[in-house]
Amino acid sequence: MIPGTPFLAVDKVVLLSNIEKMARHCSQQGISLRPHAKTHKSFEVAKLQLSGGASGITVATIGEAEVFARAGIKDIFIAYPLWLDSSKLARLKKLKRKTSLTLAIDSIEGAATLAPLKRIKVLIEIDSGHHRSGVQPELAGALAKKAALLELNPVGVFTFPGHSYAPNAKSLAVRDELSALGEAVKSFEREGIACQVVSTGSTPTAKKTKGGLITELRPGVYVFNDAQQLELKNCKANEIALWAEATVVSKTGRKLILDGGSKIIGMDRASWSTGHGRLLDFPEARITALSEHHATVMFGTKSKIPELGDRVRVVPNHVCNAVNLVDELYPVSDTGFAKPWKVRARGKNS
Amino acid sequence: MIPGTPFLAVDKVVLLSNIEKMARHCSQQGISLRPHAKTHKSFEVAKLQLSGGASGITVATIGEAEVFARAGIKDIFIAYPLWLDSSKLARLKKLKRKTSLTLAIDSIEGAATLAPLKRIKVLIEIDSGHHRSGVQPELAGALAKKAALLELNPVGVFTFPGHSYAPNAKSLAVRDELSALGEAVKSFEREGIACQVVSTGSTPTAKKTKGGLITELRPGVYVFNDAQQLELKNCKANEIALWAEATVVSKTGRKLILDGGSKIIGMDRASWSTGHGRLLDFPEARITALSEHHATVMFGTKSKIPELGDRVRVVPNHVCNAVNLVDELYPVSDTGFAKPWKVRARGKNS
Secondary structure, eight states, X not given: OOOSSSEEEEEHHHHHHHXXXXXXXXXXXXXXXXXXXXXXXXXXXXXXXXXXXXXXXXXXXXXXXXXXHHTTOOEEEEEEEOOOOHHHHHHHHHHTTTSEEEEEESSHHHHHHHTTSTTOEEEEEBOSSSOSSXXXXXXXXXXXXXXXXXXXXXXXXXXXXXXXXXXXXXXXHHHHXXXXXXXXXXXXXXXXXXXXXXXXXXHHHHTTOOSSXXXXXXXXXXXXXXXXXXXXXXXXXXXXXXXXEEEEEEEETTEEEEXXXXXXXXXXXXXXXSSSSXXXXXXXXXXXXXXXXXXXXXXXTTSOOOOTTOEEEEEOSSHXXXXXXXXXXXXXXXXXXXXXXXXXXXXXXX | OOOSSSEEEEEHHHHHHHHHHHHHHHHHHTOEEOOBTXXXXXXXXXXHHHHTTOXXXXXXXXXXXXXXXXXXXXXXXXXXXXXXXXXXXHHHHHHTTTSEEEEEESSHHHHHHHTTSTTOEEEEEBOSSSOSSOBOGGGHHHHHHHHHXXXXXXXXXXXXXXXXXXXXXXXXXXXXXXXXXXXXXXXXXXXXXXOOEEEEOOHHHHTTOOSSSOOEEOOOGGGTOOHHHHHTTSSOGGGOOEEEXXXXXXXXXXXXXXXXXHHHHOOOOOTTOSSSSEETTOTTOEEEEEOSSOEXXXXXXXXXXXXXXXXXXXXXXXXXXXXXXXXXXXXXXXXXXXXOEEOTTTTOOO
């Protein structure tokens, strides 16, 4: 049964097209595609990605990996510098019997907590300009060597060029990731270690990334897209596959209140965003304020304005955090709503 | 079993003290306390509030009301201008047989969708300066009269002085709510309708609100408090009852990366916030960036800085959205962690 508003709907035709386009790009470039499953957290979407040519999936947490391994996914990269306590270590020991697992390190101290997982594949995280986790590129080889001494199996490097999430930053981020990954590969060579995997990826940079040095892409958001990607001109409105169905519950002049708030679309708002999400069918409207259950929407003087009780489609700024708020996604096509998809990895933070 | 980091912990002693202080304030002022349960969404906290003197609870959605009615709570106000479709109407018909239910209206069109719930109690929402939903105060009586003609039972007015969520705005918001509610009561008198309930409440204004005109307070955040309340000087650090336990997973100089990101503490950040939350034991540190699974924390040159692998306590900016991200809260006291509390109303958006 379709729930009352607000709920998250997915346009299956657009979703499939987004999956197909990214797979084609990677195939043309000779790059493996390992989509980040934190965006959708659901078996159904992961299976569409894999049958569309993805080589495996990326996740952010052990809990997400456990969920997807249960679904039979046989190749999972946890793209996060884990720090293992005894409980997390025990979970990973169990997990690596079920799936081919690759882990991430950015410090020798962190690597030491993974050491009991003898010969587990690890990628060295490098900082390509986002300045979050990751070592400087030229230090990757040295860390790989130390990891090998701990009996880990360093097979390559990865980065997240997250500084691509800003206006006009895409080309710079692509150059940065290429240059940083090139440095990292050289540092592996200096240590005499084979760098088999050179992995990167963000939705803004993905389609500008070329094959050659880079062996693997890990975009996440592209499956659904969102208001951030729209405003950064990384997608068109007709490439947005997910929105919150919401109802106009209050109206005063050109101001509407929708029942879709931060508990359904999330509170992400970058400094460059024009509002707290966008209305798919009213491109000129702006969400000027967001409470937990209220979106305040302003319309221009010449706009057509929805009426009280009307349904509208609200595109979240950041789709990953929106999906993480709900237990189910409602796939919709010409024939109406189909059976909901469970967001099985929702809330699997640890 | 205690999960690995990140997870949300609750200090039960502080929680009880917060509940007791608010109950005492309301009792001293002769005001009923009807806490907003959207903050905690859990039976255990609701029961502590009720046994501490609350007269009932407030919720934001039908789904939340259903959850708390199942827990045996007999007096529930849904403080939201609902727009009922046939499915929501059917749910409310069922629900009102289980609990004493009060609903909210801010338009005659919305009221008409509630009309089949014959004689249901409604409060008229008024705008006291937050400019979200709600009618102008002087129009409350006229809407109440029209609602009565629809055979609804208008018993009073309510407001949310949400413009109290800004530096130095508290006193102004208290004056605004009092003045607006006074106007609204007069408008009821003009229509010859008894205004039995005069309800308001936000955590910033609650303790400054006096009895007399106002009959009911509905604060929510006060049970836990959060970084916003701390930075607005509405609570002290030792009145913060909830935090995310997080681990230092990466470290570069004075920059730390914690495994608590927006998927555990939420993405709320008001323009006046000094960061994306606060570290309870490092008051000088600031969370300068937040990704889904990474909090970037900067420390001053003279600060003591946690080490890789250390556990730290991260206070969310807005506790309501943080709690809505998790399935369980972990109550902690001197004797360690107790059995987790289920966040039973999590995700009940409709």
